[in-house]
Amino acid sequence: MLPALRSFSPIAPSANGACCCDSPLLQRFHERMMAEISRRHFLGGTAAVVALFAGLRAPEAVGARPRGQDRPVLLTHLRLFDGSGAPLREEVAVRVEEGRIQAILPADAEPQGAEVIDCGGCVLMPGLIDAHWHTTLAAITQVAAMTADVGYVHLVAAREAERTLMRGVTSVRDVGGPSFALKRAIDEGIVAGPRIFPAGAMISQTSGHGDFRMRHEIPRGASTPLSEQERQGVAAIADGEAEVLRRTREQLMLGASQIKLMAGGGVASTYDPLDSTQFTERELRAAVEAAEDWGTYVMVHVYTPRGIQRALRAGVRSIEHGQLADEESVRMMAGENAWWSLQPFLQDADANVYPDAVRRESQRQVAEGTVRAYEMAQRFDVNTAWGTDILFNPQNTPNQLRHLAKLTRFYDPLTVLAMATGRNGELLALSGPRNPYPGTLGRIEPGALADLLVVDGDPARGLDFLEDPERNLRLIMKGGRIHKDRLGEDS
Structure with missing residues (x-):
């Protein structure tokens, strides 16, 4: 400027x-x-962080071999998982040109000017998609997020974005937080990371799941300044249809690809109990109508049948969590062709640890509900997405793909892998004209974006290989650029 x-x-x-x-x-x-x-x-700090990165190159460990930009690439000697859930295909090769899949060819196809990459008999599959990820808030503790300089928060997020990509997660649907600046920096090649579908600030009612204010900040007067979390773009508090409409439009103005509202309580909540229902149907509908006017949709954080049904009646397209759903709610999801964005909350080694009995009991209820939820999702044929919802937990982000592998408890491995690739790609496409990356994601088919992984493992047998991505992901490609290449090395 x-x-x-x-x-x-x-x-x-x-x-x-x-x-x-x-x-x-x-x-x-x-x-x-x-x-x-x-x-x-x-x-504030969001813009400052972009300035901090200006003129810097991506770390040498990532993007060090940006092949496939100026010259086509032909991937050969592979087994193909195309993201649909179908059995692996043999005797094929995949040609990448200008960042997209140009063709699926016979194994003996001639290079015709392309650089040949021998996959060594490994599996070629689409890049993974996490449909419930907090780009800015996953790898930092809640105390640090609330007390550290905002620039520090965004620098931590940028480093975690690189690690996320190196785990083979090439796209994320961000479900709340100030991710716009990081998305821009990644898209411009300033830092490495996955494609980000940003929701912007989580819109919450007063006392809702996104109200992070302290007790001394209540009540809020007409001239009371915004809380720090609101100023940073973590959350936006809105009461009444007019305020919900305004906050929704603000996130769309900033570049949201979809909108996130808090429609119910949570396990880790300071104020709102798990069984609470948040936002009236009219308030929810105000956000839905504003999003629809921009060609996109609303997703809601909610657990209970009452909250799920209210959201669906208002036109919400994606239910986040919903582990306490009953059969009526699940039938309604199926009937409305809505998406159920589930996470394997199983009160296991990946779960948050709570010191008080009340939250542990809420966690137990959600864990029991998770098992029922996956059973009902299959029984009623609901559109089901995979996500992790790792939040304020830097110790857990390295285990992101373990949250996927454990789904083989409920589905066969290829169905699980299809959920994290092709099916999640269909969910991302609900953003319509607000999709920041036009093109098919999660599939290996002509015209699809060339986000690809070469993996040392057999997904037809199991997904345990995903638990060690550093060793078992031999090649990572995003948009035709190679960010990791260890083909030919000893495993």
């Missing part, structure tokens, strides 16, 4: 020698600039 200001020279004299300082054009320019500066100041 500064070079443009210098070249504009708004105070240069006009042709007749008079100063242009008071011209209407300059005044309008000044007003626009001041508004932009104010907006950037409000966004």
